[in-house]
Amino acid sequence: MLNRPRRYLFFVELDYSFEILRPLQQAARARGCEVAWFLNGPAPEYLSEDESLLKTVSEVRTFAPDAVFVPGNEVPLSFPGLKVQVFHGLGIEKKGHFRIRGMFDLFCTFGPSTTGPFKQLAVKHGWFKVEETGWPKMDPLFAADAEARTDGVKTVLYAPTFSPALTSAPALADEIARIARERDWHWIVKFHPKMEERFAAPIRAIAAPNFEVVEEARMLPLLRLADVMLTDTSSAAAEFMLAGKPVVTYRNRAPGPHLINIVRVEELEGALDMAMRGEDPARHARGRYAEEMHPWNDGRSSERVLDAVENMLINGRAGLGRKPLNLLRRFKYWRVLPR
Template sequence: MKILLFCENKYAVDIVRPLQAEADRQGGHEVLWYVHQKKIPVFPLKDEVRWTHSMQEAYDFHPDAVFAPGNIVPYYLSGVKCSIFHGYAAEKRDQFHIRNYFDIYMTQGRYFTEEFLKLQKKYRDFEVLETGWTRQDWIASHRHDFDQEREELLKRHQCERIVLYAPTFSPRLTSLPKIKEALVKLVDEKRVLLLIKLHPLTRQEWVEEYRQLAASHQNIVFEDDFAVSKYMLMADAMVSDTSSTIYEMLLLDKPVITVDTVSQDPYWKDIHDVGLLTAAYDEVFNSQMLTEKRQWIIANYDPYTDGHCAERMLQGVAEYIKRHGVPAKRKLNLWRKYVSIKTFGRVK
């Protein structure tokens, strides 16, 4: 099978990487990464995989399958176009918005599957396949890889726990402008080591502000790595606002505190006054109610922690091709075609 891993945004790299690993494990596949140069000018895997910035080269590759953790895939590409999502945030407005670019929606768990099956009945031009989410494969393979690094950090900083601060980049939703002093208080009062991992699209002025904060405090560390999964595995708890990484942390059965989340019924501790952050930190480790809510998320959002999500995705595409063949392109209305061309350009 000829597989195109489609990376429009930087976060996509970490999501599609397990598909490369599974294709390599199976053998017999040819894999090309499309990397959108405007949003990913420096590709972190440039020396490890076959890749291109050229949409023309991606088109000439004639893929049998295209895997995309984004909202748009060029309609003119050949192949079964598979949406594998870029997170779990069901409360975000675009999570269940159908833009008609995909042949298969590969869902993470039954909560998402049930919603997309309803949409399938309405639109009748795509299929739904529950596979789990690829980043869980990476977690299954690396769950204990950073245990020693974690213990060394705690010993070096003489702290009891690690807290990850991973806010969203959206100026409307982020906690970055107002939480800094509360984070410092938490670190000082609770013997906490704070790891700051900002979204790749965060405003540069906020990036510099928090980089300087880390430089001025011995128990605050600013992380530049493009992937957040490592730090979720190392941390005991997370502080955020409205980010899909919240659910990834809950799926690890670890507590989360948010500030002014947009979720109407959060399955974690949400506060509206940043002055309550330290009290919330004490609460989340001892609340039976919050523990039970995390267990519900694990059962319904993504129970596939077996390390075989990418395998299920490749199998699902192969079965789709057996039934329908390889699509030459996706049929779209003129507006969707225009958006696709405007975003990614034309091909010959």
């Protein structure tokens, strides 16, 4: 019988992970659990004074987490505890979302569109479990006390992806600059943290009183501010649609009826205008898409993640095979993490 509170470790390699994990931390603390963070990349300054930082593998082993939560693709297999994948985005159309790397014991999926494929993979591989929980990052969006816009200013959130093959920034920069000068819409630009400056520079150079580039790592406050999102093939589009708002995409890799997808730059202003008026043909399909992607709109996805983990901690890996040895992935973190 466990004679101490559950201990959970959050393994972070990119700064947008904090927005994903902090609702989970809040739910865990409410249950009396202990939470610590291990940062492989982001600076310690991202943590607040009441958040515990572990700096070495030795400290992690002493902490002895019951589970390690990961909003990324990989995790040090030398860390104690269940390895729990909570994902870094909703972009299931992106390459690698359903790739099994042999590192996780439990996948916490968003909704039917992810649960089905991962359960098929669980049957195929036989050494991990899948539970549909919803995404902790979305909890504040659906919280009863979530703030809403009241100023009436029409706002475009431009959130291009970072991939050189997919980013819309070079193609749209001049047209966005023209629209920003000629229309009274407010523009907010949120770059992906991996965006190369050569792609970001033309957007940063746009000079207009109603145009701003934000360095804020969190996406949810921006989702609340904006009326329309403009993007390309970014997973942020799915987050925006969960809020019931329209998304205009430029040459999206997997266009569907839930998106207002354009293929020519000169279509941009008309598409944004139509979306602002609420007359876009995607509005009905958008609701169906959100239901398939993330039907959990009660703000309690973090609670379901913790329940799924607790269930696995109690029942162990009953019925599951052994995970692959993964020597190369073990060696990767052995080389870079402080001992």
